[in-house]
Amino acid sequence: MGMTITEKIMARNSGRDSLAPGELVWTDINSVMTMDYLGKTCFDKFKSLGKKEVFDKNKVICVSDHLVPPPNQKFATMLNEWREVVKEHDITNFYDLGRQGIAHQIMVEQGHVLPGTISIGTDSHANTYGAVGAVGNAIGVTDAAVAMATGKAWFRIPQSVKFNITGKWQPWVMAKDLSLHIMGMMHWNGHLLYKALEFTGPAIESLSMAGRMTLCNMTVDLGAKNGIVAPDKITERYLRNRTSDAWEMITSDEDAEYDQVYNIDVSDLGPTIAMPGKLDDTQPIEKLIGQKFNKAFVGTCTNGRLEDFAAMAEIMKGKQVHRDVNMILVPASQTVYLEALRAGYIETLVEAGAAVDTPSCAACAGIHTGVAGDGDIVLSAGNRNMTGRMGSKKAEIYLTSPSVVAASAIRGEITDPRTFDI
Amino acid sequence: MMRGTCWVSDDYVMAYDIIIQEYWTSAIDPKDNSKWVMAGVKEEFNKENAFKDNGYTFIVAAHNFAGGGKSIEHVITGLMGAGIQAVFATSFARLQFRNAINYGLPFVTCDDIDKGCETGDELEYNPDTGIIKNITKGTEFQSVPAAPFVAEVGEAGGLMNYVRDKIAKGETIE
Numbered sequence: 001m002g003m004t005i006t007e008k009i010m011a012r013n014s015g016r017d018s019l020a021p022g023e024l025v026w027t028d029i030n031s032v033m034t035m036d037y038l039g040k041t042c043f044d045k046f047k048s049l050g051k052k053e054v055f056d057k058n059k060v061i062c063v064s065d066h067l068v069p070p071p072n073q074k075f076a077t078m079l080n081e082w083r084e085v086v087k088e089h090d091i092t093n094f095y096d097l098g099r100q101g102i103a104h105q106i107m108v109e110q111g112h113v114l115p116g117t118i119s120i121g122t123d124s125h126a127n128t129y130g131a132v133g134a135v136g137n138a139i140g141v142t143d144a145a146v147a148m149a150t151g152k153a154w155f156r157i158p159q160s161v162k163f164n165i166t167g168k169w170q171p172w173v174m175a176k177d178l179s180l181h182i183m184g185m186m187h188w189n190g191h192l193l194y195k196a197l198e199f200t201g202p203a204i205e206s207l208s209m210a211g212r213m214t215l216c217n218m219t220v221d222l223g224a225k226n227g228i229v230a231p232d233k234i235t236e237r238y239l240r241n242r243t244s245d246a247w248e249m250i251t252s253d254e255d256a257e258y259d260q261v262y263n264i265d266v267s268d269l270g271p272t273i274a275m276p277g278k279l280d281d282t283q284p285i286e287k288l289i290g291q292k293f294n295k296a297f298v299g300t301c302t303n304g305r306l307e308d309f310a311a312m313a314e315i316m317k318g319k320q321v322h323r324d325v326n327m328i329l330v331p332a333s334q335t336v337y338l339e340a341l342r343a344g345y346i347e348t349l350v351e352a353g354a355a356v357d358t359p360s361c362a363a364c365a366g367i368h369t370g371v372a373g374d375g376d377i378v379l380s381a382g383n384r385n386m387t388g389r390m391g392s393k394k395a396e397i398y399l400t401s402p403s404v405v406a407a408s409a410i411r412g413e414i415t416d417p418r419t420f421d422i
Numbered sequence: 423m424m425r426g427t428c429w430v431s432d433d434y435v436m437a438y439d440i441i442i443q444e445y446w447t448s449a450i451d452p453k454d455n456s457k458w459v460m461a462g463v464k465e466e467f468n469k470e471n472a473f474k475d476n477g478y479t480f481i482v483a484a485h486n487f488a489g490g491g492k493s494i495e496h497v498i499t500g501l502m503g504a505g506i507q508a509v510f511a512t513s514f515a516r517l518q519f520r521n522a523i524n525y526g527l528p529f530v531t532c533d534d535i536d537k538g539c540e541t542g543d544e545l546e547y548n549p550d551t552g553i554i555k556n557i558t559k560g561t562e563f564q565s566v567p568a569a570p571f572v573a574e575v576g577e578a579g580g581l582m583n584y585v586r587d588k589i590a591k592g593e594t595i596e
Contacts, residue, residue, distance in 0.1 A: 024571050026595050037447045038494070049586050067447075078447065124491040124517060138517055140495040141450065142524040146585050152595055154571070154581075193486070194516050220491045225516055366443050386438060386490060388462075 002253025006196035033121035045145035055151035101333020111243030130216035133231030159259035167267035172417035175211035184282030276396035299330030313345035321353035322412030426479020436490035456503025489515035532565035
């Protein structure tokens with residue numbers, strides 16, 4: 001019997017020829033990522049295991065993203081302790097303030113995730129790594145400490161679910177819309193609990209790496225174990241200048257078995273919005289046209305990439321953000337920031353009246369800059385909208401794509417970018 | 423054998439509400455994390471030690487206990503610090519299910535358990551057989567027994583102890 005891409009990767013990295021869903025294995029880990037607010041605990045736990053050196057100094061990736069630049073003394077002190085512990089362990093790849101980015105963006109963009117391998121991170125959106133044909137998995141600090149010491153992690157082999165995506169993407173419709181559409185279709189953390197989600201089909205083959213990252217990123221919010229897109233020419237082109245390590249193109253066997261298979265035609269998919277409070281309560285944009293809001297936010301590990309800035313710049317060029325709206329944009333990394341500057345996107349967006357903040361998780365987790373206050377209605381291209389997520393419990397968050405946020409920010413109300421005068 | 427009273431939660435108790443945002447950046451410490459555990463789940467628990475002071479031994483839940491996609495271990499240490507010895511639910515969210523295994527806190531999958539229990543009922547759980555008895559109501563439920571690896575990690579007192587022991591003995595992990 002054939003195996004799915006996830007099963008094959010799990011088998012290959014645990015020294016097995018084959019394995020089946022439900023089996024429990026210890027696998028080799030390619031990279032372990034941890035970041036500022038949990039990192040010190042990882043290293044403390046690692047030390048308590050009786051090891052002095054991490055399994056590979058090049059493969060423990062440390063990133064400052066949730067707390068930078070520190071908005072208060074507590075975070076500044078935590079960052080100092082974090083820097084000290086990273087230095088103590090002589091970690092090669094430390095992306096601190098100045099070279100920072102959101103950890104998941106850094107992991108993929110800097111070539112720390114390779115097709116056919118398994119990488120883990122102490123933040124739930126580590127599923128993003130599936131975009132390059134890897135297994136990316138979110139774990140806690142205990143698993144990170146164990147992997148730092150041994151280069152291994154335990155996994156139960158998940159059942160796979162295939163999403164076959166066909167059709168032609170409509171203008172301004174993005175991978176985010178597909179993510180939200182699937183969220184509404186499957187219901188949040190329902191049928192997809194523990195599953196490996198495989199995205200395939202012509203509409204995925206034509207999808208950029210940025211889009212694939214968005215799609216895999218939000219699989220954690222579906223309750224899935226991982227999301228994955230098989231590596232292809234786009235993957236190869238993307239990784240060519242990012243890593244000198246060798247990697248293999250692993251894909252699913254023709255006769256692989258899936259727990260479920262879903263077919264979605266994106267030709268029918270329009271901009272999609274998740275209603276405040278629940279990710280799986282999604283609506284087509286037509287139902288929300290004219291909904292007012294006062295804060296617009298685009299950034300995060302879900303939608304803070306160059307392609308997202310390009311879409312916004314194209315929509316907002318020569319226009320002005322509505323006077324009743326504050327718009328905050330946060331590139332996902334310093335690299336994205338620089339590329340967006342060079343391409344002129346940042347200039348266009350600042351001229352339009354958007355505020356651009358330095359790369360970080362920003363207000364997405366509600367603990368950093370740009371948080372929501374009482375009464376705020378936020379139109380966000382982030383990944384979560386539960387009550388209190390971005391700060392105040394008395395704020396509401398609508399989730400959508402960057403192109404919808406851009407068109408809507410100009411009008412001051414939810415606007416369909418497909419009909420917006422550009 | 424474990425025995426004690428249970429608290430029955432609503433559906434979809436989120437990790438976010440078990441440990442609220444302002445404590446995500448605090449140290450992972452059972453005593454500390456348990457002070458405000460469940461603060462976001464019910465207003466009555468939004469006081470220092472409010473959940474813990476009830477002295478529950480078990481939590482009974484329906485679908486997707488500890489969901490919402492947060493990987494922080496404060497959720498597990500908070501429950502353990504509050505004296506919780508096992509959680510019974512129809513289903514668990516993946517990230518916290520994994521963390522619970524790593525800490526040796528039984529997260530036990532059991533169909534329909536939520537419909538057969540009320541807050542304050544006295545329960546008895548036998549980890550070897552997977553049988554959960556509701557002493558108060560005189561009923562019994564068969565849960566899914568723990569996988570051998572999970573039981574082994576539980577016996578070691580969590581993954582840290584399990585791995586530390588292997589490293590000390592020079593054994594490989596496989």
